[in-house]
Amino acid sequence: MPTDDGGAVATLRDRTELEQLGRELDSTRGLIDALRAQEPLWCSR
DSSP: OBOTTSOBOOOOOOHHHHHHHHHHHHHHHHHHHHHHHHHHHHHTO
8 A cells, every 4th residue: 555655555455264254154154054045934924
């Protein structure tokens, strides 16, 4: 990312941490999708 004075800033992160966060996000999205699929069943009671 360029800065006002012509320099640059870089952020380095451990790749394993990012991969773990990605897996957690995928799991969370799967859970949300499953709950959304069940919502109409609860609404029709």
